[in-house]
Amino acid sequence: MNDIDLLNTLALMRVEGVGDIVAKKLINHLGSAQAVFAAKRSAILAIEGVGSILYNNLRNTNVFALAENEVKFIRANNIKPLFFMDAGYPERLKHCIDGPVVLFSSGNIDLANRKTISIVGTRQMTSYGADFCRKLIEDLQPLNPVIISGFAYGVDIFAHNVAMEQNLQTIGVVAHGLNQVYPKVHKKYVAAMEQNGGFFTEFWSTSNPDKENFVKRNRIVAGLSEATIII
Known part of the structure; x- marks a missing residue:
């Protein structure tokens, strides 16, 4: 734009x-x-x-x-705004009636002709959940999917990290503006994710990670994906 x-x-x-x-x-x-x-x-x-x-x-x-x-x-800040009528706007999200008019992007995201899988779940992940998540992503690796999650504690950040270990593109859909990182302890993962993947948000730089924003962002996580796995 x-x-x-x-x-x-x-x-x-x-x-x-x-x-x-x-x-x-x-x-x-x-x-x-x-x-x-x-x-x-x-x-x-x-x-x-x-x-x-x-x-x-x-x-x-x-x-x-x-x-x-x-x-x-x-x-x-080198943020890429994606307008809902643009060719570069995520194709699956175009079919969501309440998809964002503008989606803000950072990093190196490429969804063209790519399979997309969302993996989300509890903030308090068990060892069984971790084993299941790891095996799932490892089994999917030959298909070269994009792994999408919410960059939160628990299943989200675990899925992002396993995706990076498997050299898969991974995208964090966040519930705030791209001027901040939440949770702050996850800042150490940002650079690696932006090398092969990155972040999406609909929220402006003036937006904080308020409770209602997490509910709103979930529709984007699901709308981007061919399938959503809940662990």
Whole structure:
């Protein structure tokens, strides 16, 4: 995305009453986020499910200052924004009605023609769970899948590490902005993961790892994958 498209798209996502589903509806009808902001009242109200309150919210120009700060962060930190209509946006996630309008990416992620498996589970993994997880990934290794998880304690970080041991690409879907690492003790794994894989998030740099964010990110973990294994 160029900076103008990115700025307008991020600004749209900050408009009160606009989430992923509504934003996609507006963009699909009018062509772009920039066109949404420029649209006349009649064009906005002609869209099913969109009313005058949302139209009035779209007049709030304060969202552009927030979006501009995020664009600066993205460009300064070599983060790749993936727009839901772009060719580079994960194909499986395009089929999720509530998939993120913009997905932020870091590292060296390549999902083209790749099998994707999510492995998630308990934060308190047993030895049996660890043995099962390791054998599963080792058995999958000849298929060269991408191993996706949530970079959390327990099963998540174990799956990431076994994937790296097997020279498999692995992706952590995190519940916060890419300006931080959570849990902090997992910072030591970031560089290795970004060499062959990396991180996805829908959250801005202003977002902390709040409880509700973990629930939201789970739909991305599942939506990216051909199968989800829970241990």
